Amino acid sequence: MKYEFDFASVLAQWPLFLEGAWTTVQLSFLATVLGFVLGALCAVGRGSRYGWLRRLVGAYVEAIRNTPLLVQSYFLVFGLSSVGATMPIMVGAVLALVINIGAYTCEILRAGIESIHGGQIEAAECLGLSHVQILWHVVLRPAVERVWPALTSQFVLMMLATSIMSSVGAEELLGVANRIQSDTFRNFEVFLVLWGLYLALSYLMRTGFWLLGLMVFTRRRKLGTPL
Amino acid sequence: MQVAAETVVHLQSVHKRFGALHVLRGVSFSVTKGQVVAIIGKSGSGKSTALRCINRLESMDEGQIRVCGNQVHDAGLDKRALRRDVGIVFQSYNLFPHLTVLQNITLGPTSVKRMPAAQARELALDVLARVGLADKAGSYPEQLSGGQQQRVAIARSLAMQPQVMLFDEVTSALDPELTGEVLKVMEKLAAEGMTMVLVTHEMAFARNVADKVIFMHQGQVWEEGGPEILANPTTPELRQFVGNGL
């Protein structure tokens, strides 16, 4: 029995696909920005002189990295609504994504921070810079430049993982696709279209990060060599 | 009547241990304003450690150090205030690789002294000219030779207008043909009246430029005097050291 492809009925739903893709973009953007901030704070905390802070951040990172995003999302979203703290689905989804990506970003930034030569920090101290000034000018800026490729990969993977947010009701690309599937019953075609859309999104995201890197890291733009 | 020159650096019976290793065993010496003091000795004699104690990169276990009115031995010392008076140049230059030469030099003045950007830029260009690198303001450290990077490091320290400058074996990591350009800059600084304390292996520099030479051995000031002690050492250890060096 030959299967008859019917892309027409699926592609007719292109406005819905676009809406879903836009939701995916919004989720990814918010989670990337907020996740980066959380990750940076945690990376700094990981190297703090306060033992309790180091252990706290360490526990958070290990808990997140050894459990799946799906279970974290269920726990957070369904858990919070069960104690009456209902929130819009998008807020819950962003929260789950931020808490998840924050832990991975922390580890990546941590590696970048530790790659900064101790001598430079000494030199900065001897110029009289404060701890915060040293952290910003001498540690974080070059650290982020160094791990930019790793950060890019991580955030792109997260964008792909936003598909899991459909399980808590988010109407992102996959959530929208589920609806289209129940209307058209062309499951395989829908997944093929999804495949193409996600590939396009990951290509766009990678390019975006690359361009952002060139804009922000002047040295890289001018010299072309890695730090 | 001769007026005594003002003492700007004074070490008194400084002891320092690294675990079981007793690196400094009662080091005492002083430096007066405008003096150039060269500290020489074998590796392991404690000379770098003594230098690093002066600007509190290392803490000391016993003894006193006074630098430009700062009590360096004091546990509650304001390190940032001390480091406004004392600059240091490291063996491995420690320039910030992600910043241009100009940015390396203006970072201190703008962040610490809250200098406006335009003024800091002028200061930086001026200081770069003094070390002979005014045309490299827009370059990044990796584009420069070792000697050029070290001169930028000196300029960076100079820009903070310190009263005393420390030099920790600043030519040891350089290829021989590059040490000359750095030593020339240091000579110029000495002639301009900068108070300098340098740990060095460059005997010719010590002989020609230093006002005082301190020979350290086994964590103590073994012999001290003008550069003539290099030609006529009193102690056998210095005699052996100088004999080997030449």
Next chain:
Amino acid sequence: MTSEQFFSLLQGAWGTLVLSLLTFAIGGLAGLALAMARISPARPVRVAAAAWIQLIQGTPLLVLMGLCFYGPNIAGIGSVPALLAATLAMSIYASAFLGEIWRGCIQAVHKSQWEAAECLGLTRWQRMRQVVLPQALRLATPPTVGFAVQIIKNTSVASLVIGFAELSYNAKVLNNSTFQPFVYFGAAALLYFAMSYPLSRWSLALERKLNASRR
């Protein structure tokens, strides 16, 4: 939580383990083939392998699962057993990532080792098997063990489109009837943690040992 409910979670955990092991075995073999293809002397093979890996790495696992679950319909096959579809999807996914990890490790084995082996007169395959691969294996062990943790976590995705009865699926079912998310998802999280954390620590220990011995 009753003991039956806990047992249901344990059954889910077993499903997770089975899927993980199958994925590691099959995905591992495919990954090795991909790694070899990536360093093949034949340019079309290299390019094709690189393109395939890029393709898979740019695809969400969930979409891959959907394709593997509904795909066989076009060949006229009716319904595919959940475990089969999940294993297929996850193996394809894992092979792309493992292939890249292993390619990196093979290429990290110092070029001088390659050349020394060539000068001894060994064929390409002999060089591979006896000189390069054993050293690459040492380098590859920490990140591979680290990726095994990813595999375990990724099995949770099989609960969605495919509906495979692993840990997340069973926990969701229990929550649907009891509405105690903290209890059941918390327990599931603990079980995932118990499976993953030892591997994470092992990977870290291996990496430390490797760095120490290379100094």
